[in-house]
Amino acid sequence: MARNSTFCAVDIGSSKIVAILAYKHPDEAKLSVLAASQVACRGLRGGVVVNIPETARAIAQAVELCEEKTKGSDIPPVGDLIIAVRGSHIQSFNNKGAFNIARTDKEITTADVESVLDIAQAVPISQDREVLHAIAQDFWVDRQKGVPNPVGMEGSLLEADVHILTAASSHLNNVIKAVSQAGFRVSRMIYALYALGEDVVTQEEKEQGCLLLDIGGQTIGLGVYSEGALRHSKEMPLGFDALTRDMAYALRTSLANAERLKEEHGACLSSLISADEEVEFHGIDGREIRRCKKKTIVDIIQPRIEEIFTMVAKELDTSGWLEVIVPGGVILTGGGSMLRGLIEASMELLGVPSRHGLAQLQTVSAASEIASNPAFATALALLHFVQQPPLWSAKTNGKHRIFEIGVGGRSKNGFSRKIQGFLEELFS
Structure with missing residues (x-):
C-alpha cells in the first residue's frame, strides 16, 4: 500500500478533538474509514487553542486511539493531518472581481478563471488576519450572470462573486504549533462549516435556499445557501455547553453530572420523555444523592433552546437572509444536534422544515455507527472535501495554509521533495 494512501482528519471542536483515520485502496473509488475517536480537551475554548501542550496531548491521543484500532494491518503511521478550524475569530464577507480577456480569440481558459478569483480575493485585511478560503458564488461573462463554469465560453469581461473567509493568523499558528507538538504535520486547514456544506447539504437544498447549523459546545457555525452557493456565514459565540451550565446550577450538581444528565435524559420537548419518571x-x-423528574430537566433546557434559536433568527433577519432559508429549511449537524427533540424545536421556533445533517458518503465509506453520528460529521466532511474539492475556489489563502506541508512530523527521515511535491499536487 502506498504511504500516501492514508488520510487522517481531525476536527478541533469547542472542548474535544475528533479524529478519523481512513485509507484509499488503489482499486477502490472511495476512502475507507478504519477508525474514529473522540478525546476531551481542556486546551480549547470556543474552537480556539488556549493551551498548546494540552491540545497537543489530546490530538496525539485521538490519533493514537485510531492507530491502535488498526494494529496488525498494513497501514502506514499517520504523518499528516487534515484539520478543521472554527471559532468566532473566523469572519466572512462577499466581494467581486473582474478580469478583461485581452486575447483576440476571447475564449475563457482555466487560467482566466483562476485570475479573476485571485483578483476577487485580493482584498485589504489587517496584518493579523489572513484569507482562509475564497469561495466562488457566481460567474458573469460580459455582464451575463449564472454561468456555472465559464471555461470554453467566449467573452471580453469575466467577473466572479466570491464569499471570503478570513481567520486570525495567531489562532491558525497556534493550531499548527499544537499539531507539531503532537508529532504530526498540517497538510490542510479547512473551515469546518465550509467542509460540512460540501458534504451534508444537497445541491437541491443549496439551490432552493437553506440554513446549515453546526452546533458545538461553545460555538454555532451558521451558513446560508442560496442559488447554489454559500452566501452568508457566521461563527456565533454560543453553544450547548450553556445548557450544561444551566443544569449544573439549577440541580446543584457538577458540570460532569449535568453533561451526563443532558446526554442521557435531556430533551427539548416534554412529549419525548416520561415526565414523572425520576433520575x-x-x-x-x-456524595449526596439527589433526584429530579425528567420534566425538570426539560424545563431547564427549553428556555435556553428558545434563546439560541431566537439569536439565530435575529442574525438571519439582521443580515437579510431570513426569508431565503424557507424553501430548503434547516440542516442541523455537530455534536449538539443529537439532543432529542431539537429537529422538532427547530421547526417550531424557526418555522421551516428541519433535518439532521449526516455525511452523504459520496466519496467515503464508513460503518453506520460512525456515519450516523453527527459528532463525526465534520471529520467525515474533511475527508470528502479532499477527495472531491469544489470545482472553483481560489488556490491561495494569505499565507498558503492550504498547502502547508512538513510542519513538525513523526517521520525519522522526513519527507523527500518527491513526496512533498506529490502531496501538494494531491491537495491542490
Whole structure:
C-alpha cells in the first residue's frame, strides 16, 4: 500500500478533538474509514487553542486511539493531518472581481478563471488576519450572470462573486504549533462549516435556499445557501455547553453530572420523555444523592433552546437572509444536534422544515455507527472535501495554509521533495 494512501482528519471542536483515520485502496473509488475517536480537551475554548501542550496531548491521543484500532494491518503511521478550524475569530464577507480577456480569440481558459478569483480575493485585511478560503458564488461573462463554469465560453469581461473567509493568523499558528507538538504535520486547514456544506447539504437544498447549523459546545457555525452557493456565514459565540451550565446550577450538581444528565435524559420537548419518571445523580460534593423528574430537566433546557434559536433568527433577519432559508429549511449537524427533540424545536421556533445533517458518503465509506453520528460529521466532511474539492475556489489563502506541508512530523527521515511535491499536487 502506498504511504500516501492514508488520510487522517481531525476536527478541533469547542472542548474535544475528533479524529478519523481512513485509507484509499488503489482499486477502490472511495476512502475507507478504519477508525474514529473522540478525546476531551481542556486546551480549547470556543474552537480556539488556549493551551498548546494540552491540545497537543489530546490530538496525539485521538490519533493514537485510531492507530491502535488498526494494529496488525498494513497501514502506514499517520504523518499528516487534515484539520478543521472554527471559532468566532473566523469572519466572512462577499466581494467581486473582474478580469478583461485581452486575447483576440476571447475564449475563457482555466487560467482566466483562476485570475479573476485571485483578483476577487485580493482584498485589504489587517496584518493579523489572513484569507482562509475564497469561495466562488457566481460567474458573469460580459455582464451575463449564472454561468456555472465559464471555461470554453467566449467573452471580453469575466467577473466572479466570491464569499471570503478570513481567520486570525495567531489562532491558525497556534493550531499548527499544537499539531507539531503532537508529532504530526498540517497538510490542510479547512473551515469546518465550509467542509460540512460540501458534504451534508444537497445541491437541491443549496439551490432552493437553506440554513446549515453546526452546533458545538461553545460555538454555532451558521451558513446560508442560496442559488447554489454559500452566501452568508457566521461563527456565533454560543453553544450547548450553556445548557450544561444551566443544569449544573439549577440541580446543584457538577458540570460532569449535568453533561451526563443532558446526554442521557435531556430533551427539548416534554412529549419525548416520561415526565414523572425520576433520575438520580450526585450533588456537587460528589456524595449526596439527589433526584429530579425528567420534566425538570426539560424545563431547564427549553428556555435556553428558545434563546439560541431566537439569536439565530435575529442574525438571519439582521443580515437579510431570513426569508431565503424557507424553501430548503434547516440542516442541523455537530455534536449538539443529537439532543432529542431539537429537529422538532427547530421547526417550531424557526418555522421551516428541519433535518439532521449526516455525511452523504459520496466519496467515503464508513460503518453506520460512525456515519450516523453527527459528532463525526465534520471529520467525515474533511475527508470528502479532499477527495472531491469544489470545482472553483481560489488556490491561495494569505499565507498558503492550504498547502502547508512538513510542519513538525513523526517521520525519522522526513519527507523527500518527491513526496512533498506529490502531496501538494494531491491537495491542490
